[in-house]
Amino acid sequence: MNVGVDASPGAIVFTDIVGFTQFTAARGDAEALALLELQERLVRGALPQDARVVKDLGDGLMLWIPSARAALRTALDLQERFGEAADEGSPLWVRMGMHWGCPKRRGDDLVGHDVNLTARILDVAGAGELLISAAAARAAGDALGAVVCEELGPVVMRGIPDQVPLYRVSRT
Amino acid sequence: MMVGMDPSARVVPAERTVRVTTRSGPVTIIGEDRSDVLVEQGADSVTSGSRGVEVTGRSGAVVVRCPSGTDVFAGTASGSVTLRGVLGSVHVTSHSGTIQIERVDDADARTKSGNISVDECAGACRCCSKSGHLHVGRARVVDLMTASGKVEADEVHAATVRAGSGSVTLGVTDVDTVDVEAHSGSVAIAVPDGSHPATELHAGSGSVRCDCIPGTDGALRVATRSGSISVVER
Numbered sequence: 001m002n003v004g005v006d007a008s009p010g011a012i013v014f015t016d017i018v019g020f021t022q023f024t025a026a027r028g029d030a031e032a033l034a035l036l037e038l039q040e041r042l043v044r045g046a047l048p049q050d051a052r053v054v055k056d057l058g059d060g061l062m063l064w065i066p067s068a069r070a071a072l073r074t075a076l077d078l079q080e081r082f083g084e085a086a087d088e089g090s091p092l093w094v095r096m097g098m099h100w101g102c103p104k105r106r107g108d109d110l111v112g113h114d115v116n117l118t119a120r121i122l123d124v125a126g127a128g129e130l131l132i133s134a135a136a137a138r139a140a141g142d143a144l145g146a147v148v149c150e151e152l153g154p155v156v157m158r159g160i161p162d163q164v165p166l167y168r169v170s171r172t
Numbered sequence: 173m174m175v176g177m178d179p180s181a182r183v184v185p186a187e188r189t190v191r192v193t194t195r196s197g198p199v200t201i202i203g204e205d206r207s208d209v210l211v212e213q214g215a216d217s218v219t220s221g222s223r224g225v226e227v228t229g230r231s232g233a234v235v236v237r238c239p240s241g242t243d244v245f246a247g248t249a250s251g252s253v254t255l256r257g258v259l260g261s262v263h264v265t266s267h268s269g270t271i272q273i274e275r276v277d278d279a280d281a282r283t284k285s286g287n288i289s290v291d292e293c294a295g296a297c298r299c300c301s302k303s304g305h306l307h308v309g310r311a312r313v314v315d316l317m318t319a320s321g322k323v324e325a326d327e328v329h330a331a332t333v334r335a336g337s338g339s340v341t342l343g344v345t346d347v348d349t350v351d352v353e354a355h356s357g358s359v360a361i362a363v364p365d366g367s368h369p370a371t372e373l374h375a376g377s378g379s380v381r382c383d384c385i386p387g388t389d390g391a392l393r394v395a396t397r398s399g400s401i402s403v404v405e406r
Contacts, residue, residue: 019319019336019355026337026356026397027376091353091397093317093334124265124282126300126317127334152280153245153263154193163193163247166265168280 009102011071011136012110012118015043015078016060018093018127038090042081046074054110060094060122064110068100068139075130076147076171083128097122098132100139117164120157124166134165147171178213185209189224190238191245197232198269199248203240203257210237241277252286270304279311287321305338313348322357339399343406347390358399361392362406375401 017023017039024032036059043053043061051065051074065071075096082094099121101114117133125131131152137144148170154163186208192199197214209225211218214234219226224243227236238244243260246253252269255262261278264271270286273279273293281288282300290297293311300317308314308325315332316323322338325331330348333340340352340359347369352359358378363369368387373380378400394401 018317018334022320022336022355023397086353089395091355093353123267123284126282126298128317129300150280151245151263152265152282153191154247155265156193156195156247156249156267158249158267 008066009100009139010064010066011068011098011100011139012103012115013063013065013071013075013096013098014057014060014118014122015039015063015094015096016057016122016125018095019091020059023091035090035092038085039082039092039094042085042092043078046077046081048074054108062110062115062118068136069141069143071098071100071136072132072140072143072147072169076169079128079130079170086128093127095122095125095127096130097125098130098136100133100136117157117160120160121164121166123157124152124155130169131166132169134167137167144169180215181213182211182215182218183208184211184218184220184225186239186242187220187224189243189245190227190236191224192227192229192234192236193247194229194234194251195231195249197229197234197248197251198254199229199246199251200233200235200254200256201244201246201259202235202237203242203255203259204237206237206239209239209242211235212237344392347392349390350392350394352394354394354396354399356398357396359394359396359401361394361401361403363392363403365405367405371403373401373403375399 048070054062082092085092099118103110103112103114150168152166212235214229216230217228240258241260244262246264249267253271255273259276262276263280266283268285271281271288273290275292278295279297284302287304288299289307291309296313297311298315299306303320305322310327313330314328317334319336323340326343331350333352335354337356339357342361367389369389370391372393374395376397381402383404
C-alpha cells in the first residue's frame with residue numbers, strides 16, 4: 001500500500017445528494033439506488049482523462065482532478081448535468097465543494113487536512129451549488145473570469161482552526 | 173468612551189464593508205444612523221483596510237454598530253448571528269447557530285442546523301439550511317434550500333425552493349416565476365386574488381388543489397414526490 005506519500009497538488013471535489021435520506025424514505029430503496037447510479041454515471045462521464053473517483057461516500061463521491069481549471073470546468077459541467085437531470089424528473093439536488101491542496105496518499109485513498117477541509121466546504125453548500133476555497137480560486141486563475149464568482153466571506157468551520165474564505169461559483 | 177461601554181470597545185472610520193468572524197458566541201451587527209464603526213463588545217482584533225473593517229472575536233458576544241447600508245460578511249461556528257437595522261448586501265454563515273436578519277438589500281444566509289429568519293430583503297434572498305427552518309417576511313426573489321426544515325415566505329415575487337421533508341408555505345405577490353420541488357413535505361402557495369398564472373403542478377402521491385384559472389400571469393411550477401400541493405387565491 002502506498003501510505004503517507006504526498007500526492008501532487010490537485011483539486012479535491014466532493015459531491016453530495018441533498019435530501020437523499022428524505023428521498024429514500026419517501027420513494028424507497030430501489031429509486032434511491034437508481035439516483036445514486038445516475039449521479040455516478042454523470043460524474044464518470046464528465047471526468048477528464050487524468051481524473052478519478054477516489055471513493056464512494058454513500059450519497060456522494062470524492063473526486064481527484066489534477067488541474068484546477070479542468071476541475072472547475074468539470075464541476076460546472078456537472079452542475080448543469082445534475083440540473084438537467086432534475087428538470088427531467090430525477091431529483092439530483094447535488095451540492096459540490098472544491099479545494100486545491102496536496103493530500104497524502106493511502107493506497108488509492110487520499111487523506112489529510114485538505115481532504116477534511118473540502119468536506120467542510122461541502123457542508124456549507126446548498127442544493128445545486130458549487131463552493132470553492134480561495135486556494136482553488138487562485139489555482140483556477142483567469143478561468144474564474146468566465147464564470148460568476150460570489151464571495152461568501154470568511155467561514156468559520158468546526159475543527160478547522162483558521163477561517164476559510166469561500167466563493168460560490170456558477171455559469172449564470 | 174460612553175458610560176457603561178465595554179472597556180475594549182473601539183471606534184474606526186466607516187468602510188463600505190464590515191467583516192466579523194468569531195468561533196462561538198453570538199454576533200450582533202446593527203446598521204444605524206452613524207458615520208463610523210463602533211465595535212462595542214467582544215473583539216479580539218479590529219483592523220481597517222482595503223477589504224473594509226475586519227473584526228475578529230474569539231468567544232463570547234460580539235456587538236458591532238455601523239452605518240446603515242453597510243455590506244456585511246459574518247461567520248461563526250456555533251453562535252447565533254443577528255443583523256439589526258438597515259444593512260446592504262449581507263453574507264452570513266453559521267454552523268449551528270440561528271440567523272436573524274432584519275432589513276437588507278440582498279442576503280445570503282446559511283447554517284447547518286440553525287433556523288434562518290429574514291424580515292425584509294429588497295433584492296435577492298438566498299437561505300440554506302440542512303435541518304433548520306427558513307422564514308422570509310418580504311423579498312423580491314427568494315432561493316430557499318433545506319433538507320428537512322420547514323420553509324415559509326410571506327410576500328415574494330419570485331421563488332425557487334428545494335425542500336426535503338419540511339412543508340413549504342409561500343405567499344406570492346405579482347406572480348413572476350415560482351419553482352418549488354419537495355420530496356415529502358406539502359406545498360401551499362397563496363397568489364393574489366384574480367391572478368391567472370401558468371401552472372405545472374405534479375404531486376407524486378399527494379393531492380393537488382388549484383383555485384386559480386390558468387393564464388399567463390407568471391408561472392407556478394411545483395413538484396412533490398409525496399406531499400400535497402395547494403394553490404389558493406388570497
